[in-house]
Amino acid sequence: MKKLITITILISVLIGLGTVAYAAEEVNLYTNRHYDTDEEILDRFTEETGIEVNVLKGDSDQLIERIAREGKNSPADLLITADAGRLHRAKKREILQSVESEVLNENVPANLREQGNYWFGLTVRGRVIVYSKERVDPAELGGYADLSSDKWQDEILVRSSSNIYNQSLLASLVSIYGEDWAEDWAAGVVDNMARKPQGNDRAQATAVAAGEGDLAIMNTYYLGKMLNSDNPAEVEVAENVGIHFPDGENGTHINVSGAGVVKNAPNRENAVKLLEYLSSASAQKFFASANYEYPVNPDVEASELLQSWGDFEPQNINLTELGIHNETAVKIFNRVGWQ
Ligand SMILES: [Fe+2]
Incomplete structure (x- = not known):
């Protein structure tokens, strides 16, 4: 009987740990985007990495203010918003952090990311x-x-x-x-x-x-x-x-919608992984075309409609x-x- 109880406790502890370990693999995304295709992209990210994505949607300026207000207790890991001017504001508000990533440096051309790597363009x-x-x-x-x-x-x-x-x-x-x-x-x-x-x-x-x-x-x-x-x-x-x-x-x-890792991100590594994923060739096509935008990743072609408008010099x-x-x-x- 005693053995059974011990085993039961052990199993509970293992399940408990399992749950904790699993729950720890998450990333909290604050985004101004509201496209169905984004959900598919995020689902695929979860399938490939095991990292759950919790999404909070909102107006761009309100999300920035919210993260600033939440301060050190903010659950936000990654912020997606539109316009380099607004991303600059987020940086000035001191809610973003610099990220060194070879993947991002390769996928996002230098002129489309912040000089100190505080934010990265994702669509143009x-x-x-x-x-x-x-x-x-x-x-x-x-x-x-x-x-x-x-x-x-x-x-x-x-x-x-x-x-x-x-x-x-x-x-x-x-x-x-x-x-x-x-x-x-x-x-x-x-x-x-x-x-x-x-x-x-x-x-x-x-x-x-x-x-x-x-x-x-x-x-x-x-x-x-x-x-x-x-x-x-x-x-x-x-x-x-x-x-x-x-x-x-x-x-x-040209301008971008883009993303930055939040200064106090509780899941920093996962935020970087998600950002890298969104800049990857496999995600870029869908991520950009959801809003009729050009991909930042030079390996990815723009949609047919955008190509029909012709090439241009930015x-x-x-x-x-x-x-x-x-x-x-x-x-x-x-x-x-x-x-
Ligand atoms: Fe707009």
């Missing part, structure tokens, strides 16, 4: 100029610089400067051309606006299709979403606009610059009255 979007196919001859278009030219008087549609996408676009121009040039450019764009900034990126394309102006600035993935929308009106809008990728010496403004800067010049960009927007 371009911030492009779209034009009315009815009213604009694409040969007339000349990249961002041209948007401040008189010939586009009352023709430009663009959202508010409070949006991080526009802040990062202007920050890139500060980095490339300097603050004075960027301020003249922003003032010129304000002069050429078809209306006061309002609505999101998709609303700008809608306004072009409705004839409010000839040109709009928007992120590439929104066009992908509109073309694949259940709403026929959105599909029609997207079919009515053409895409102009600024080229020449400074190319198209701006030749490290995306860390977008964060470094964010404050300057915001000040310029205020000075030139870009609401």
